[in-house]
Amino acid sequence: MSVLGGIIGLILGGLFAIFGALTFGLLPGSSAVALFGPLAPFVAPVFATLQAITSLINLHISVAALLWYVFAILFTWLISELASTSYFGSASHTSSMLPAATRPTLTPPPVERLLLGIMIGFAVAINSIFWVLAGKHPHQFPIPGHASLSAVIALLALLPFLCVFMAVSTSRGFQSFIAWLGWLLPFSWLADIVGFIGFVIAGIVSAAAGTFAGLRFDPATSSFELSITGLGTAFSMGHFNLVSAANSSPFNMPGTSAHEAGHTLNTMLFGAPFLAVNGIMIPLNQPVPHNRVWGELLAEGHRPHTLPGLPFSPLWTP
Numbered sequence: 001m002s003v004l005g006g007i008i009g010l011i012l013g014g015l016f017a018i019f020g021a022l023t024f025g026l027l028p029g030s031s032a033v034a035l036f037g038p039l040a041p042f043v044a045p046v047f048a049t050l051q052a053i054t055s056l057i058n059l060h061i062s063v064a065a066l067l068w069y070v071f072a073i074l075f076t077w078l079i080s081e082l083a084s085t086s087y088f089g090s091a092s093h094t095s096s097m098l099p100a101a102t103r104p105t106l107t108p109p110p111v112e113r114l115l116l117g118i119m120i121g122f123a124v125a126i127n128s129i130f131w132v133l134a135g136k137h138p139h140q141f142p143i144p145g146h147a148s149l150s151a152v153i154a155l156l157a158l159l160p161f162l163c164v165f166m167a168v169s170t171s172r173g174f175q176s177f178i179a180w181l182g183w184l185l186p187f188s189w190l191a192d193i194v195g196f197i198g199f200v201i202a203g204i205v206s207a208a209a210g211t212f213a214g215l216r217f218d219p220a221t222s223s224f225e226l227s228i229t230g231l232g233t234a235f236s237m238g239h240f241n242l243v244s245a246a247n248s249s250p251f252n253m254p255g256t257s258a259h260e261a262g263h264t265l266n267t268m269l270f271g272a273p274f275l276a277v278n279g280i281m282i283p284l285n286q287p288v289p290h291n292r293v294w295g296e297l298l299a300e301g302h303r304p305h306t307l308p309g310l311p312f313s314p315l316w317t318p
């Protein structure tokens with residue numbers, strides 16, 4: 001099911017990326033149509049309409065980018081809600097704790113695997129098409145780009161698609177590849193930018209307040225971790241994670257640090273909107289424990305606990 005979902009996701013993500021490029025004025029309609037090869041005669045009227053609309057609206061690029069991002073979040077939100085519901089039913093928003101006997105490893109319903117594939121394909125298409133376009137329009141992208149370098153990155157950006165196969169996604173080596181490649185994946189950049197700024201501010205403030213407890217780097221997930229005494233929570237923002245000093249744990253064993261690194265992997269594979277949706281769904285899911293939110297189930301699956309009531313969805317660990 002995840003392979004089928006991946007193909008659907010690639011098509012949706014492709015359309016989404018191309019629509020974005022049209023809206024941003026980065027792609028003439030004729031080039032967009034040419035990308036569809038033999039299907040070009042069928043999609044030409046669609047693009048003509050899209051282009052007419054976008055030229056009519058004539059949005060400033062920053063407004064267009066913001067709108068595009070909001071649509072990406074809404075789409076990701078829909079997928080995430082459907083996935084959570086596929087596990088827990090409509091009760092996911094109303095019932096309380098999971099039964100104590102619940103197995104930590106949830107057996108994914110087929111529809112969840114379909115949705116997982118869609119999310120993977122969607123993000124992969126956006127990341128790869130971005131670099132294809134960056135190669136074609138070196139002057140319009142604020143990236144020191146070269147056409148052949150962009151082409152290589154566009155091809156590398158396709159490889160995370162292999163995560164539709166559990167044998168690949170559970171490989172620790174492949175997870176590291178995704179984590180490091182993530183620095184080059186534009187769909188997750190917003191999380192990294194916000195994360196870096198927050199990380200620096202938190203570092204300065206905690207140092208001034210005397211609560212700075214440590215700075216670590218996990219090469220396996222290419223993520224930085226700042227531990228702060230008395231933080232009271234833990235969260236991840238791209239490659240930058242914050243944890244309470246009391247909860248900092250080895251990166252390769254079940255614990256808070258490995259869980260947050262699991263969020264890093266999620267963000268690199270699914271993009272920054274996936275992380276934003278996680279942050280939206282947790283408060284909305286109250287009073288149900290936040291570990292029923294799909295992003296949490298997948299993050300916990302990086303190095304899952306064996307405790308009942310801390311379920312995980314198998315993606316990073318079988």
Ligand SMILES: [Zn+2]
Binds near residue numbers: 260263296299
């Ligand atoms: Zn979490």
